[in-house]
Amino acid sequence: MTQNLRRPPRALQDPYPVSRAKPTVSTSADLLTTSRINRFHLRAQSGSVSGSESGSVSDLRPANNLWPDALNRQFSADDMCRAQQEIQQWDGYAATSLESLSQVAATAGVRQLWYKDESTRFGLGSFKALGGAYAVMHYLADLLSEQTGTAISMASVRAGEHKAALSSVTVTSATDGNHGRSVAWGARMAGVNCTIFIHRDVSSAREQAMASLGATVVRIDGDYDESVHHCAAVAKENNWQVISDTSYEGYRDIPRQVMAGYTVMVDEILNQTDELPTHVFIQAGVGGLAASIAAAFWQRTGHDCPAFIVVESDYADCLHQSFIQGKPVDVKIQQETMMAGLSCGEVSLLAFDILSSCVRASVTIDDTAVPDAMRMMAMGQACNKKLEAGECAVPGIIALLGVSHNAEYRAQLGLTDESRVLVFGCEGATDPDLYHAIVGDIS
Numbered sequence: 001m002t003q004n005l006r007r008p009p010r011a012l013q014d015p016y017p018v019s020r021a022k023p024t025v026s027t028s029a030d031l032l033t034t035s036r037i038n039r040f041h042l043r044a045q046s047g048s049v050s051g052s053e054s055g056s057v058s059d060l061r062p063a064n065n066l067w068p069d070a071l072n073r074q075f076s077a078d079d080m081c082r083a084q085q086e087i088q089q090w091d092g093y094a095a096t097s098l099e100s101l102s103q104v105a106a107t108a109g110v111r112q113l114w115y116k117d118e119s120t121r122f123g124l125g126s127f128k129a130l131g132g133a134y135a136v137m138h139y140l141a142d143l144l145s146e147q148t149g150t151a152i153s154m155a156s157v158r159a160g161e162h163k164a165a166l167s168s169v170t171v172t173s174a175t176d177g178n179h180g181r182s183v184a185w186g187a188r189m190a191g192v193n194c195t196i197f198i199h200r201d202v203s204s205a206r207e208q209a210m211a212s213l214g215a216t217v218v219r220i221d222g223d224y225d226e227s228v229h230h231c232a233a234v235a236k237e238n239n240w241q242v243i244s245d246t247s248y249e250g251y252r253d254i255p256r257q258v259m260a261g262y263t264v265m266v267d268e269i270l271n272q273t274d275e276l277p278t279h280v281f282i283q284a285g286v287g288g289l290a291a292s293i294a295a296a297f298w299q300r301t302g303h304d305c306p307a308f309i310v311v312e313s314d315y316a317d318c319l320h321q322s323f324i325q326g327k328p329v330d331v332k333i334q335q336e337t338m339m340a341g342l343s344c345g346e347v348s349l350l351a352f353d354i355l356s357s358c359v360r361a362s363v364t365i366d367d368t369a370v371p372d373a374m375r376m377m378a379m380g381q382a383c384n385k386k387l388e389a390g391e392c393a394v395p396g397i398i399a400l401l402g403v404s405h406n407a408e409y410r411a412q413l414g415l416t417d418e419s420r421v422l423v424f425g426c427e428g429a430t431d432p433d434l435y436h437a438i439v440g441d442i443s
């Protein structure tokens with residue numbers, strides 16, 4: 001059973017407490033004044049990778065800097081390729097845009113800042129659409145292949161060719177929003193039953209979004225952990241399949257497929273730019289997103305692989321602490337960040353195996369600059385185009401600005417005026433009321 005400690009933001013119950021100051025800044029120069037790094041950990045840069053299934057793959061890139069066999073055995077190029085080929089066949093598939101945030105780049109003193117805008121992904125509002133739904137499809141094709149003894153394709157599942165055989169299957173997950181929405185959508189695409197467990201603080205807008213995709217949504221009177229435990233117990237009792245985005249001892253295959261789905265973003269980026277990024281600032285909750293992006297870049301670009309800087313909330317820095325200690329460690333969430341998707345106290349083991357092998361540095365930020373950054377994006381002050389950036393979309397920008405005017409950090413990360421930086425706008429207004437309450441009037 002997963003021990004993931006992803007928790008809800010308090011702000012969800014009272015969508016942006018009135019006591020909290022509204023954002024007043026709107027330009028990247030203003031944002032510089034509120035963007036700060038609270039913890040910074042630089043990791044050593046050479047070493048070797050040794051494979052393990054226990055979360056203890058030891059550190060750092062091999063001398064030749066190629067995607068190592070040890071990691072390929074855990075998360076293969078084939079996993080990534082298969083997911084990319086499948087997802088790019090789905091109805092409504094379109095590459096999300098890669099924006100150039102020229103004004104923020106100038107403020108940060110770098111040559112280029114790309115922003116992968118996931119707010120439009122499959123109409124679900126976040127990159128999560130790629131992961132849970134793909135894992136559902138992959139699981140069902142495997143299940144049917146096992147049952148029939150012949151290879152059943154995901155395309156045939158999507159085409160509804162196995163409706164009868166799948167009519168009794170139920171997939172399930174506990175969620176604080178985006179992942180559950182993806183699982184519910186995948187279940188609808190495949191024509192299987194779906195029950196999603198949410199906790200007492202998940203907003204009704206997020207609940208509605210999942211119900212409108214056909215899922216049975218069960219709200220439990222407890223917190224996120226309790227919803228996870230409840231989901232696992234009910235799944236066991238009813239023989240349902242749990243589709244989780246975090247891996248733990250004995251549960252790696254489904255999170256691997258979730259991560260494979262996320263690698264579509266890297267495939268798109270490599271088609272959208274002629275130049276590679278030199279640095280990627282990537283936000284993390286359990287680490288699945290960061291690990292999938294790092295793995296796909298490393299696998300595709302080898303020697304030219306960018307440097308990865310993991311960005312977490314001060315309140316949920318499980319990867320940062322794990323890097324310092326050299327093994328996966330849990331942190332207790334004492335306070336909720338408004339970046340709800342990042343509020344996780346325990347790292348995904350598969351993600352840690354990959355990230356501990358390639359991350360250059362980890363940093364933490366607080367919530368202060370989040371509303372300001374969202375407003376700057378909404379007002380078209382980052383690149384002369386209005387961009388809908390949700391709470392989890394802006395940590396990369398904040399962290400870049402936070403390090404950019406610190407000479408020591410810049411030197412340690414090799415950040416110069418020639419650097420090309422990539423960040424991920426992971427979500428749009430996934431809870432529209434909350435989003436509008438945060439950014440305020442942007443007319």
Ligand SMILES: Cc1ncc(COP(=O)(O)O)c(C=O)c1O
Pocket residue numbers: 126127128178179245283284285286287288289290341342344392393426427
């Ligand atoms: C919008 C958004 N961004 C980032 C993340 C973090 O991803 P991960 O938990 O894979 O690190 C999440 C997780 O739910 C999310 O919903």
